[in-house]
Amino acid sequence: MIKRPLAAVALTAALAVGAAACGGTTKNSSASDNGGAAATSGAKANPNAPLKKGLKLAFLPKQVNNPYETIVDKAGIAGAKEFGGTAKEVGPSDASASSQISYLNTLIQQRQDAILIAANDPNAVCGPLKQAMSRKIAVVAYDSDAAKECRDVFINQASSEEIGRSEIKVMSDLIGGKGKIAILSATANATNQNTWISFMKEELKKPEYSGIQLVKVAYGDDDDQKSFQQTQGLLQAYPDLKGIIAPTTVGIAAAARYIDSSKYKGKVAVSGLGTPNQMRKFVKDGTVKKFELWDPANLGYLASYAAAALASGQITGAQGESFKAGKLGSRTIGKDGEVILGPPTVFDSSNIDNYHF
Template identity: 80%
Template sequence: MTVRFLSRRSVSVVASAGVLALGLAGCGGTTKDSTEAAAGGAAASSASADPNAKIKKGLKIAFLPKQINNPYEKIVDDAGIAAAEEYSGEAKEVGPSDASASSQVSYINTLIQQRQDAILIAANDPNAVCGPLKQAMARGIKVVSYDSDTAKECRHLFINQASSEEIGRSQVRLLADLIGGKGEIAILSATANATNQNTWITYMRDELKKPEYSGMKLVKIAYGDDDDQKSFQQTQGLLQAYPNLKGIISPTTVGIAAAARYISGSQYKGKVVLTGLGTPNQMRKFVKDGTVQKFALWDPKNLGYLASYAAAALASGQITGAEGETFNAGRLGRRTIGKDGEVILGPPTVFDKNNIDQYDF
């Protein structure tokens, strides 16, 4: 089992100064009893002004990504672990080296035995992890899915990076703009059971039914299993099997980087359009060498940060996961829980040669 910790850092000076200022502002209402009472009132005011005051101290939370060596998942989890320091929690990341459907089960069982306060999981399969997650919930452990959802009954909250419908439909719109709305296209996905991938693909298929996309034909959905080499080989296979292919959508950071690497050194560079979801640091060289014109993603650091605060609010009893409840998400402000326990981070950003150097993740 692989476990990764981040070292504890001091609380932000700016945040501390803000709390102190609010605390001092509350000192105006002193009583005639004594200066001791006044000091007590100031302390109480300061505590109430602290947005993290209601979060239980010393919470133990664990991030369980699809796979431990996935660059995107590492960014998400590192940000969530760092966020835990802000509310005096203890966070860690554990996980498998492969993204198979059942690979996360043993880790969940271990986290139950360790009596974690919350488990945050990016599910490789929506149902394969349900049994142990239900056991965790029965023992009072809060369960938050992020990035890739579990079945709804197996968690309290789902932290969604953006509207699933908007992600799926926008990927088709982006590719259509790049290929002029005509030609054969393919999708290079992660695993066949990945909840997020399949949800996005459902919306992609639906979007392609619209009249404005009548000139585009989806010929193949390939699966690289979020493995770099397999995704590389799947890209090669797609281009050889479909000589008239005009574009590929790869809604996975591992897949799009591997596909770009193959196309950049092949005869298809400049002829086949590649887009999808990737990180700026992964894709920068491929954008600058002309292999990829545009791709999209949200800020994964904010996703991990939001998930961490959501888990803390659950574990502290501030929320239950019901629609309409709100919670403090640190620098991201208050967030509202939507239908089926979903909390949406925000819309994705489209990256191209004009803005990619403005981002570092």
């Protein structure tokens, strides 16, 4: 979600999502070497090409009622106006693996110039995304990646590895390096969540975390009530739990709300990825000491400019290509077509009032 915040967390993906993100996805070697699918289709970039006027962009978030995704998409829609384009947000109210497919089919029929998607499942959306690309529609994944061969570029909050490992470092600090912890994720198929979690597990293997035991990964499906209930269930199953990491903006808010009104307040640490506005109350009343995120508005803004550059022929998604992203300056495409927004930010009582999103 957060899923986010960091620049901040800049929630950086590690947030990023990216990596392990593709799970069982298969890809050809050229896509892996050169980046997104467009880079392997024979298209050539013209970095001097002007951005086309009147471009039509469509943002397809994991779910339209997710506060974090709303921030991202609104900023992307505003960004499109800067280069003379129009953009809209469409999407499902649930974050299931197949919920985005019907919306993709409609957007293809509407002949959008670019489709921007935060994938609920990297493979479930692959078929219609490939169809879009075959019709010269630019495909940008943001926040949560699609399979690499099914999009042109991926706009990552931050380095997925940095996000995952930093989440463990923050939690270790909160619980004094000892105790049982759990992870409250979004959906079981979310690319970004799974990538971050894989790096969390890797980080826990280090000797300095030998006193920390990960007892369970629970899934709240980015649904507030289900995440609240999952938090309750974790504490019933593990009454000696010391901490909960929720790398999703919906999950961290739900977990904090449960802890805030329970006997576990002050005894169970809650951290993860969240936005300052949703977490401010819990930070100020001591329920949450620290959490992370990047600036979700900048994520959407960057995605919008990347889509315009693709649709205008300035870039194809190949590693090493660069494009200008308005107020964010020039950005260069990295391996596997990934563009990283920046590192995550850690929010606590000392700085949270400096941020309003």
